[in-house]
Every structure is written in structure tokens, then in C-alpha cells.
Amino acid sequence: EVQLVESGGGLVQPGRSLRLSCSTSGFTFGDFAISWVRQAPGKGLEWVGYIRREVYGGTGEYAASVKGRFTVSRDDSKSIAYLQMNSLQTADTAVYYCARDTLAYDYWGQGTLVTVSS
Amino acid sequence: SFELKQPPSVSVSPGQTARITCSGDVLSKQEAYWYQQKPGQAPVLVMDEDFKRPSGIPERFSGSNSGTTFTLTISGVQTEDEADYYCQSPDISGLSRLFGGGTKLTVL
Numbered sequence: 001e002v003q004l005v006e007s008g009g010g011l012v013q014p015g016r017s018l019r020l021s022c023s024t025s026g027f028t029f030g031d032f033a034i035s036w037v038r039q040a041p042g043k044g045l046e047w048v049g050y051i052r053r054e055v056y057g058g059t060g061e062y063a064a065s066v067k068g069r070f071t072v073s074r075d076d077s078k079s080i081a082y083l084q085m086n087s088l089q090t091a092d093t094a095v096y097y098c099a100r101d102t103l104a105y106d107y108w109g110q111g112t113l114v115t116v117s118s
Numbered sequence: 119s120f121e122l123k124q125p126p127s128v129s130v131s132p133g134q135t136a137r138i139t140c141s142g143d144v145l146s147k148q149e150a151y152w153y154q155q156k157p158g159q160a161p162v163l164v165m166d167e168d169f170k171r172p173s174g175i176p177e178r179f180s181g182s183n184s185g186t187t188f189t190l191t192i193s194g195v196q197t198e199d200e201a202d203y204y205c206q207s208p209d210i211s212g213l214s215r216l217f218g219g220g221t222k223l224t225v226l
Contacts, residue, residue, distance in 0.1 A: 035215065037161075045153075045161065045204050047215040061213050097160055103208055104151040106172060108160040 002026040002107045004098050009112030012088055020112060022081040022098030029079035030054060033101040036072060036083045038094035039111075046094075050101050051081060066092075088116045122150070122205055122218035129224040136192040138221045140205030143186055148212075150188035152181065153204045155220075161204065165190055192223075200225040 008020040022034060035050035049062040051072040060072040071084040081098055093116045099105035122142040130136045140150050152165035163172050169181035178193045192199055205218040 037217075044202075044220040045155075045206075045217045047206075047217060050215070063214065103149070103212075104163055104166050105153070105161070105206070106163050106166070108162075110160055 002100070004100065004107055004109035006096060006098055006109040006112040009096065009114045011115045011117065013118050014088060014090055014116055016088055017084070017086045018088060018114060020083040020085070020096055020098075020114070022083075022109060024079045024081070024100075027100070027107075029074075030076040034072075034074065034081040035099050035101040035105060036081075037097045037099055037105070037108075038092075038114075039097070040091075040094040043094075048083070048096070085114070088114075090116050092116050122207060122216050124203075124205060124218040124221045126219070127222045127224065129226055130195050131226050132197055133194055136195050136199070136223055138190045138192075138203050138205075138223065139187055140189070140218050141187045142207070142216070142218075144207055144210050144216065145183065145186045145188055147210055148207045150181075150183070150205045150207045152188075152190045153206065154199075155202045155204065156200075164203075195223075195225055197225050199223060 003025045005023045012018050036048040038048050049072050051060045051074050069087045073082045095111040095113050097111045098109045100107040149167045153161035154164045155161040164175050164179050165181040180191045182189050203221045207216050
């Protein structure tokens with residue numbers, strides 16, 4: 001069974017950092033890109049960024065709203081993807097989902113809530 | 119434009135047909151995918167590329183496209199179909215991803 005589980009969310013002050021993890025199982029992690037998608041309270045889905053497979057360089061792409069502040073990474077040996085979030089702003093408050101990326105998102109985690117507030 | 123536009127809301131009665139549209143110039147070059155999201159839950163893929171339904175998605179869900187508009191059709195809507203629906207596509211370069219603003223389907 002394919003599973004993705006996010007962790008690392010919580011309450012953080014503006015300007016601080018947080019790292020989210022996306023632990024996966026049930027599929028060959030290295031064969032897939034992983035995307036991060038967020039949803040602010042009462043709002044729609046927003047793509048945050050994704051990380052390519054290592055065979056394609058393991059590099060990331062980012063939405064303009066987070067570029068330069070957020071970094072995606074992966075550890076294929078542990079089947080985990082990460083989202084490092086720096087210089088957090090109140091506008092970053094959202095549920096953060098990771099999803100298996102095949103251009104479509106066929107499997108999603110349950111999400112982890114990040115609240116940025118003083 | 120690199121946006122995907124959806125109507126904010128669609129309302130139908132049980133048993134009727136619901137059509138939810140997703141429009142954007144990028145869709146002349148890229149596929150659109152559709153997700154269903156119920157309150158407090160993660161989104162679920164309901165329509166994959168080439169209008170294929172993922173395993174477990176009822177046959178009443180179908181997709182089509184015309185030019186720069188993709189349409190998700192739910193035939194014989196059931197009360198359990200009440201949810202938010204989002205379209206999503208790669209951008210024209212394939213380097214990033216776009217989401218539509220979402221459509222709230224109300225089953226009256």
C-alpha cells in the first residue's frame with residue numbers, strides 16, 4: 001500500500017525556520033518526483049515546489065511565492081522528502097501536503113499544519 | 119495567461135449531471151488533472167491523463183476537453199459527490215505546476 005506521511009508542522013514565529021518531512025512506503029521512492037502543496041485555512045490548493053528524481057539531478061522547482069526561502073530535498077536511502085522553510089511569514093500558514101508527482105498527484109499524505117504567528 | 123480558471127460553485131440535484139470547467143491557455147499544450155477534496159481530508163485524484171479514472175473512482179466521473187477548456191462531468195450525481203474540485207496542470211514549460219481556484223459542488 002502506497003503511503004505518504006508528513007511530519008514536522010507546528011507553531012513557529014515569523015522569520016523563523018521549520019523543516020517538514022514526507023516519509024513514504026509502498027513504492028520505489030527513487031522512481032518518483034515528490035511535490036509539496038499547501039492549503040491556507042479556507043483557501044484553495046497552492047503548489048509549493050517539487051523535487052526531481054535523482055536520475056534527473058534531484059533538483060527542485062519552486063513557486064514564486066516561496067522561491068529563495070523554501071528548499072526541497074530528498075533522501076532516497078530513507079524514502080523521505082523534505083521541505084526546508086526559512087524566513088517564514090504569516091502568509092505561509094497552511095496545511096502542507098506532500099504528493100507523489102507523476103505530473104498528476106496520484107497519492108497524497110494527510111497533511112501537516114504549519115502556523116506562523118507571533 | 120498561465121492561470122487555470124474554475125467557476126467558484128456548481129449546484130445540482132441528486133441524479134442530475136454536474137459539469138465543472140477548467141480554462142487556461144496552458145491547456146492547449148498540457149493535460150489537466152482533477153482532484154476531489156472533502157472537508158478535513160486530503161485531495162484525491164479523480165481524473166488522470168487521457169481522461170482515465172484511477173482505480174476506485176466511479177464510472178460516473180468522466181472528462182473531456184475542447185481547446186483550452188477541460189471539463190469534469192459527474193453523471194447521476196450522488197450526495198457523496200459534494201466536495202471541492204480542483205483542476206491542476208503543469209505549466210507550459212513543465213517546470214512548475216498550476217492549480218485552479220477550486221469549485222464547490224453542492225448537491226441540493
